[in-house]
Amino acid sequence: MIGFPGVTPELGDAPVLTVFRRLAGSPKGLTEAEAEERLREHGDNHLEPTRAGAPRRIRAAVRSPFVALLTGLGVVFAAVGDVRGAVTVAVMVVLSVLLRFWQHTRSERAVGAVRVRVTTTATVRRRAGDGYPATEREVPTADLVPGDVVLLGPGDVVPADVRVVAATDLVVDQSALSGEALPVRKRLPSRPRRRAKPPQPVDTPALAFAGTSVVGGNATAVVVATGAATYFGSLAAQADAPRAESSFDAGVRRVGWTLVRFMLVMVPIVLAVNGTVTGNWAQAAMFAVAVAVGLTPEMLPVIVTTNLARGASALSRRQVIVKRLDAIQDLAAMDVLCVDKTGTLTEDRVAFAHSIDVDGRPDGEAAEYAYLAVHFQTGRPDRLDEAIAGLLAGDGEDVLTDALFTKAGEIGFDHARRRATVVVRRAGADILVSKGDPDEIVPRCTHARRAGEVVGLTAAARRDVADLVRAYAEHGMRILAVAARQGPVRLGRYTEDDESGLVLVGFAGFVDPVREGAAAAVETLAAHGIAVKILTGDNPHVAARVAEQVGVPAGDVVLGADVEAADDAGLRALVERTTVFAKLAPAQKARIVTALRANGRVAGFVGDGVNDVAALRTADAGIAPDTATDAAKDAADLVLLERDLGVLAHGVAEGRRTLGNTLKYVNITAASNFGNVLTLLAASAFLPFLPILPLQLVVANLLYDAAQIALAWDRVDAAYLHAPRRWDARGLTRFMLVFGPVSSLFDLSTFAVLWWVFGAGTDPLLFRTGWFAESLLSQLLVVLVLRGRGIRGSRPVELAAAAAALAGVLLPWSPAAGLVLMRPLPAAFLLWLAAVLASYVVAGLLVKRWYARRHPGWW
Ligand SMILES: Nc1ncnc2c1ncn2[C@@H]1O[C@H](COP(=O)(O)OP(=O)(O)OP(=O)(O)O)[C@@H](O)[C@H]1O
């Protein structure tokens, strides 16, 4: 076994050869055999554990207010010397923790199975064996081992902790690690230095870390640490990375607080009424605790995760992969979707159309210069570069370029510069070639090539050129300006200052056809209540044309410069009335998303480039196609396996189904629990004993909740899927205040029957058993009544409810009856019970009809 040093700042300062020696590697890469052996030794390079460890899952299962409440109840039992009560509560606690643990594990497994469908790869240099030449190939990131030589380019996620051994303009976004918003430059150490204080590893220029992403430039690097041994891995083990509160988190928090507020109001009232009436304050305290237990939808976390896990599986069948589980509900709530243009609305591949001179006449020169630049650039070719390369490749042009030219410099492309420059050297002269957005290139030109001659670029000529570009753009054609300049051989570096005094050669035009299904997808999204906005780095005319073709009303196109100039308040107004934004720099895309969210919108963002990463992170739901750069996929919450917005519309519907089923549980359970508490309150005012024991309340709740897990598989009304849906604390309060009292009314009529017909006023055992049965059955029934517009749930829901009902009704006859202090019920009572339940269903249906009229859209 070779001892690997891990990431230390010293390693960042060491000479390259020392680095390779220490890692037992070679600049030519490891052999496949070595890599295989090391993979066995170090394990897969997974940054995040695929699944939380058992201790962590147990902790998650234990940590719940419900368990705390129950434990409190157990302590009260123990304190008043009720051993049987204390033991039973302990059993309940264990049962509910087990249920949560089991359900959580199952969900995680389901989600894990979905997530493996998204893989990231790294470019690695390896050899087939000793003496074989080095070859570069893509391997799954998980297969990397210490000592591997990897190549990094823009859009890559740094796959492991690496030491850079060669770099050109490498710029890395480390925000995932250090929170530092600005990308940092990484380079080789200038010379070994002595430092007073060792720097943080993240600040070491020659080290790059797993989980960060390459914004620009290129590098060759050697892997130092993989998997859990990486810096990111150590952070992931400590805590979950903090993330801004999503619309889902906020919704759950508000709903949680609504329930807590109900509890804070009800519990003291119950305590006061019961204590005053009975004079037995110990019993009143226990009763109050029972009320608190009764009001908590204790299985909420379980039901939510079950729903989400089922949603994730359903979405994966629809080719949408969920990386962050909660994102499903953000998808359901999303009401505005921002999309990048290329690849989302238009085809993934742009085609080279033609090369023209400054007067718009067909002329190959612009394409030839552009080809030269693409041929020599180090940066990974993007779509436009590929179209240019594809144009002349195969004509033996490569041989020609390599024989005639050598490379002398490069100022790489970046999304804010919107241009790229390459310098080539030939026969004692340096030729600088720039290509990019005409608005960036033309102002840097002083001359133009016209009919083989270099002429001055007059103001009139500039206007003509602008008209030419606009005419192309208005047809939806993308245009790159190509300019060049020749000068004497230079020994020093070329910088941005050299991109001036250029001679405009001409333009290369590309067609970027709109995807076939794009217009239909935009329409489907609109039908689902989602507005589409286009956020592109491209020219405003191209953007407007594409918008028109896909059916997004363009209106006034707003430019990146306008976004930059607006203050936060101004921007918030601007983003509401604008649908197409053009010439955006990456940070501006993110700012627009932030402004939309500040307006209370739930914003999704679809993008595939490094320039979309910031916006993907900012959005409530960040969405990337599977063909996106690794950095974009890494930042996204959802990955589309099929590059089609139509898939997303299905995904949204699935998300709403998931949310709908979750909210059914929350609303209905909270309402009927509230009803129970009202009943308890009324009862405590006139009953000489407790109408139900806290313990029995807990048993009823557990039976009910176990059945409701099946809700995850319930149908949702089609109408429910047509509008954005979110957690709605005010709606919940309203719903509770209406349906709680309705259920309470039938509880009280059961009391009347028990009291007057069966003389249970002197038989607390019968009274409690009777109400236990009524309360459980009515709660199970009302779920079916209120779950949607119809009254029948899907098969699993009905079966689960029937099973829970049977268990509850038979409980008094079972050996466990003594444990929960119940006795068999008279057959006549069961008939009465059936009548009460039947009238409850009818009343429920009537009130539902009235409620649906008053609050359309609730179901
Ligand atoms: N390879 C390249 N060389 C030079 N300039 C380029 C290159 N690729 C793009 N550009 C210029 O940069 C501009 C912005 O491109 P960028 O990729 O940042 O936009 P985007 O928001 O991703 O666009 P889209 O919405 O089309 O995906 C392009 O309109 C073009 O003018």
Ligand SMILES: [Mg+2]
């Ligand atoms: Mg793009």
